[in-house]
Amino acid sequence: MKKYDQIVVGGGVSGLTLSLLLAKNGKKVLLLEKGPHLGGSLIRFYKKNIPFDTGFHFTAGFSRGGILSEMLKVLGIQDQIKPIFLSAPGSGVFVFEKDNLVYDMPSGTENFRLKLHQYFPQEIQAIDAYFLKVKKVYQATISLDLRKIGLHAQAVDEDYLSLQEVLDALTTNVHLKALLSAFCVCYGANPKETSFANHARVAGGLYESVARIENGGEAFIRAFNERFSQSNIEVCCNTTISECAEIKNDAVGRFILSNGESVTATECTFTIHPQEVLKILPRQYFRKAFLERVAAFETSYGFFSVFGIVENACPNEFGPSITSLLPSTNLNTLLDPNQKEDTALAIIRSVEAGKDGKKYCVVNAFQPEFYSNLKQWADSSIGKRPAAYNEYKARQAQRITERFSNFFPQYRNDFKIIDAASVLTFRDYLFSPEGNAYGIKQKMGQFNLFGKLPLVNIYVAGQSAVLPGIVGAMLSSFIVARNLIGKEEFNHFIAGELTN
Numbered sequence: 001m002k003k004y005d006q007i008v009v010g011g012g013v014s015g016l017t018l019s020l021l022l023a024k025n026g027k028k029v030l031l032l033e034k035g036p037h038l039g040g041s042l043i044r045f046y047k048k049n050i051p052f053d054t055g056f057h058f059t060a061g062f063s064r065g066g067i068l069s070e071m072l073k074v075l076g077i078q079d080q081i082k083p084i085f086l087s088a089p090g091s092g093v094f095v096f097e098k099d100n101l102v103y104d105m106p107s108g109t110e111n112f113r114l115k116l117h118q119y120f121p122q123e124i125q126a127i128d129a130y131f132l133k134v135k136k137v138y139q140a141t142i143s144l145d146l147r148k149i150g151l152h153a154q155a156v157d158e159d160y161l162s163l164q165e166v167l168d169a170l171t172t173n174v175h176l177k178a179l180l181s182a183f184c185v186c187y188g189a190n191p192k193e194t195s196f197a198n199h200a201r202v203a204g205g206l207y208e209s210v211a212r213i214e215n216g217g218e219a220f221i222r223a224f225n226e227r228f229s230q231s232n233i234e235v236c237c238n239t240t241i242s243e244c245a246e247i248k249n250d251a252v253g254r255f256i257l258s259n260g261e262s263v264t265a266t267e268c269t270f271t272i273h274p275q276e277v278l279k280i281l282p283r284q285y286f287r288k289a290f291l292e293r294v295a296a297f298e299t300s301y302g303f304f305s306v307f308g309i310v311e312n313a314c315p316n317e318f319g320p321s322i323t324s325l326l327p328s329t330n331l332n333t334l335l336d337p338n339q340k341e342d343t344a345l346a347i348i349r350s351v352e353a354g355k356d357g358k359k360y361c362v363v364n365a366f367q368p369e370f371y372s373n374l375k376q377w378a379d380s381s382i383g384k385r386p387a388a389y390n391e392y393k394a395r396q397a398q399r400i401t402e403r404f405s406n407f408f409p410q411y412r413n414d415f416k417i418i419d420a421a422s423v424l425t426f427r428d429y430l431f432s433p434e435g436n437a438y439g440i441k442q443k444m445g446q447f448n449l450f451g452k453l454p455l456v457n458i459y460v461a462g463q464s465a466v467l468p469g470i471v472g473a474m475l476s477s478f479i480v481a482r483n484l485i486g487k488e489e490f491n492h493f494i495a496g497e498l499t500n
């Protein structure tokens, strides 16, 4: 029977980060991935030689001393990850389609705030009060500083106030409120459901800087793989844990893998969806209230995505940029699964190198989509979907094309859809329940599944643990690693890596 110090379950950015951190601290690691490849949502796919991103389009955290830059430095992969900042005019645009209003928002929190002053001169007080609150939450969130992270994040008052409550208290201007809450599309909950603090932790980083990565998530996967080959990490794809055995004193003694092997490890961390974790662990070790809490977690929405190119466009003038089309000002309505009208649509333009060496002007357009609305096709699988589902997909893609062409009439005749994906596609390729984009919904007052479980050598990290997105998923692994490695040793390690 093989012996490891640590098992990590799930080969997305969270599992990759945790495995490397543990190996860098002398642990022998077994990384289990259910799918055929490492990377999870980071994976890029190629159609007609053109690269398209599945679950990673842009990120915060790359400003000077930013949390992502620091995490990459500690992992020793910062040189392979090259940010492409979206800072030129026109690279961060919000559009209210029905009102014909366009807001071109600059990069940098101060620039963003001052541009809002120009757009809304009557609302200067409200704008400043909003940014002060964002700053307060951001500064109080010690987990956003690697030198200070601890397992127990301290709550602030804004953890118990919804984003909607805060905005309603500040202003009645519907366009301003919509602009300030539009980043909720980056964490999967609407303004009434999420706390202001959760919003501020995600939006605060995005105001500071937004960047795409050269070669997208593929750059991350390559960098991790390179480091793995020099580390004490064994990767096992197409494999998961099927049973926990020999449980004594609330600790699992043996892990039975889906390939039939048995292994031992001091600790095991799951970086997958919390409800999937509890399907693997024996239920009798958890209190009823605990099981009910996890069962009650709502899954965040996913995205219907269109992957296309604009032929004959000039690469030098094509991007990178993010254009957010909003059919109305009420994000709560737009993100309501029962509404039947158009919803928010994010259009990402970028220039990508194809496998054939050509440069392509790529468009990734995606809009929130709810699993509950596709339930009638939930039993189908890739390549075996019924005709009605394919018709639904064609209608969605057609409507996205119309909205894209209305805002970019210059590309109308040259926009070509190469592929499209629904939450069912994401579900089946990424092994994510309901094809969600951000794991569980981060709702106000919710206690996420995170850190040590009642089975004392089992831990949980991943995008559902602290904050969603690449930054949140990686951060959760840093916090758990601190516990697995030992607080003092970890602090020493971080200090050493950051000063090198």
Ligand SMILES: Cc1cc2nc3c(=O)[nH]c(=O)nc-3n(C[C@H](O)[C@H](O)[C@H](O)COP(=O)(O)OP(=O)(O)OC[C@H]3O[C@@H](n4cnc5c(N)ncnc54)[C@H](O)[C@@H]3O)c2cc1C
Residues within 6 Å of the ligand: 009, 010, 011, 012, 013, 014, 015, 032, 033, 034, 035, 038, 039, 040, 041, 042, 054, 055, 056, 057, 058, 059, 239, 240, 241, 271, 272, 273, 276, 302, 303, 305, 366, 426, 430, 431, 432, 435, 436, 437, 438, 461, 462, 463, 464, 468, 469, 470, 471, 473
């Ligand atoms: C369409 C879309 C667009 C997005 N856009 C962005 C963006 O622009 N920026 C951003 O920051 N975030 C974005 N996100 C969210 C981001 O991708 C995730 O927050 C992040 O990648 C999650 O990382 P993770 O490691 O926690 O999970 P995942 O990437 O989901 O990885 C989990 C891994 O575990 C594996 N797995 C599942 N079950 C098991 C099991 N039982 N045993 C073993 N392995 C298992 C899966 O196959 C997968 O490889 C987007 C997500 C989607 C879907």
